[in-house]
Amino acid sequence: MTKARVVSLSELGSAEVIKLIDKELPPPGKGEIQLRQTAIGFNFIDVYQRSGVYPLDLPTGLGHEAVGVVEALGEGVTNFKVGDRVMYMNAGIGAYASARNVAADKLVPVPSNVSDEVAAAVFFKAMTAQYLIQKTYKVKAGDIVLVHAAAGGVGQILAGWAKALGAFVVGTVGSQAKVAVAKEAGCDAVVDYSKPNWVEEVIKATGGKKANVVYDSVAKDTFLGSLDCVAPFGTLALFGGASGPAPEIQPEILNKKGCLFLTRPSVFPHNSTPALLQENAKAVFEAIAKGYIKVQIGAKFPLEQAADAHRAAESRKVAGAIVMIP
Numbered sequence: 001m002t003k004a005r006v007v008s009l010s011e012l013g014s015a016e017v018i019k020l021i022d023k024e025l026p027p028p029g030k031g032e033i034q035l036r037q038t039a040i041g042f043n044f045i046d047v048y049q050r051s052g053v054y055p056l057d058l059p060t061g062l063g064h065e066a067v068g069v070v071e072a073l074g075e076g077v078t079n080f081k082v083g084d085r086v087m088y089m090n091a092g093i094g095a096y097a098s099a100r101n102v103a104a105d106k107l108v109p110v111p112s113n114v115s116d117e118v119a120a121a122v123f124f125k126a127m128t129a130q131y132l133i134q135k136t137y138k139v140k141a142g143d144i145v146l147v148h149a150a151a152g153g154v155g156q157i158l159a160g161w162a163k164a165l166g167a168f169v170v171g172t173v174g175s176q177a178k179v180a181v182a183k184e185a186g187c188d189a190v191v192d193y194s195k196p197n198w199v200e201e202v203i204k205a206t207g208g209k210k211a212n213v214v215y216d217s218v219a220k221d222t223f224l225g226s227l228d229c230v231a232p233f234g235t236l237a238l239f240g241g242a243s244g245p246a247p248e249i250q251p252e253i254l255n256k257k258g259c260l261f262l263t264r265p266s267v268f269p270h271n272s273t274p275a276l277l278q279e280n281a282k283a284v285f286e287a288i289a290k291g292y293i294k295v296q297i298g299a300k301f302p303l304e305q306a307a308d309a310h311r312a313a314e315s316r317k318v319a320g321a322i323v324m325i326p
Contacts, residue, residue: 001026002034002071005326007096007306010059012052015307015314018062028074028101035068035086035100039120042309042322043153044242049093050310056093062306063095065124067116077104085110089124090268090277096306098326105274108281114288118295121321122157124267126284126293128239129157131270133165134283136263137213137235141166146202146211146229148193148218149242151178153321156185157293158215163188164292170205172198172222185294193218199225213237220244232258239265296320 002025011017028034046062048054067087070080080086088095091106110119133139145162149155150171163169163186171187173179174194182190189205191198203210210231216222217240224247230236238246254260271277287293298320301309305324312318 002099004097004099005303007062008059012050015310018307020304025099025101028072030075031077031104032074032101033070033077033080033104033107034072035102036071037066037068037098037100037326039067039116040095040324041065041120041124042324043124044313047310047313061094061096065089065120066095067110067120080104087119087123089127090271098303108278111285114285117297117323121297121323122293122295125153126157127280128154128267129161130280130284131265131267132215132237132239133158133161136237136265139165139167143167143212144206144209146170146214148172148216148222150182150185150187154217160186160294161287161292170202193222199228202229218242219246223247227257230260235261237263237265297323300325
């Protein structure tokens with residue numbers, strides 16, 4: 001048996017509910033790999049799940065992604081060997097741990113040119129950006145792209161990636177304090193969507209043109225305005241709800257506003273098979289190697305301070321990704 005330190009929640013609520021316990025980890029089962037985890041990624045969905053916004057069955061762990069070293073192989077595992085550096089982002093809740101058994105078909109190899117901390121900081125967010133920018137709407141040179149929450153983790157990656165592909169990128173942020181972050185990420189223009197005339201400011205920033213694609217993770221506060229920012233036959237990709245659920249609309253409005261395409265995608269269906277996961281991960285690591293994805297780690301916390309990591313994220317004071325070290 002391997003001893004592991006694991007975050008366990010017996011109730012949902014504020015960061016104080018996060019408790020670290022010692023756990024005996026059995027040998028990996030059939031088709032599993034045992035990992036010694038070296039870096040754990042933080043995503044804001046962790047806060048939503050911990051607080052009960054997205055309720056989890058109790059007791060529960062936390063976390064979706066981590067990087068680690070293969071320590072042991074279960075029966076039937078042939079695609080990895082002991083000592084390999086691997087990571088995952090969809091192996092079930094429980095990434096906040098020092099060691100873990102994970103299904104081998106949920107793992108991808110980490111290239112030697114990407115550090116553990118960088119991989120943990122960016123993978124889940126980059127896999128989200130990847131399907132949005134390569135599959136939901138394939139961004140190309142000359143496109144106008146609108147990215148909401150452009151100072152956020154996914155928003156920064158979307159902005160930089162789209163800019164690297166030759167698009168004109170307009171980002172929105174929720175406050176003036178985040179304008180500089182969005183510009184640094186790659187936005188050609190940045191608009192504060194907390195202001196009532198933000199739609200007019202977006203169209204003004206493009207010289208009067210609307211966007212070929214709008215990437216909206218804010219929803220409630222931006223969705224109706226987003227519809228007014230999409231060019232005829234353009235795409236509105238609603239992929240999150242940071243401000244709450246988007247208001248309901250009648251489908252006819254899509255016709256009246258220019259025969260628009262509206263979709264509500266998410267990352268897990270896009271990586272629902274081992275083959276898709278490997279293909280998309282390869283695209284992400286290629287984008288990192290080309291410099292399309294720039295990684296800024298804003299804060300590091302030991303796993304024992306996972307609650308502090310959550311408080312830091314909720315305070316909105318950290319610019320860049322948060323990583324936890326077991």
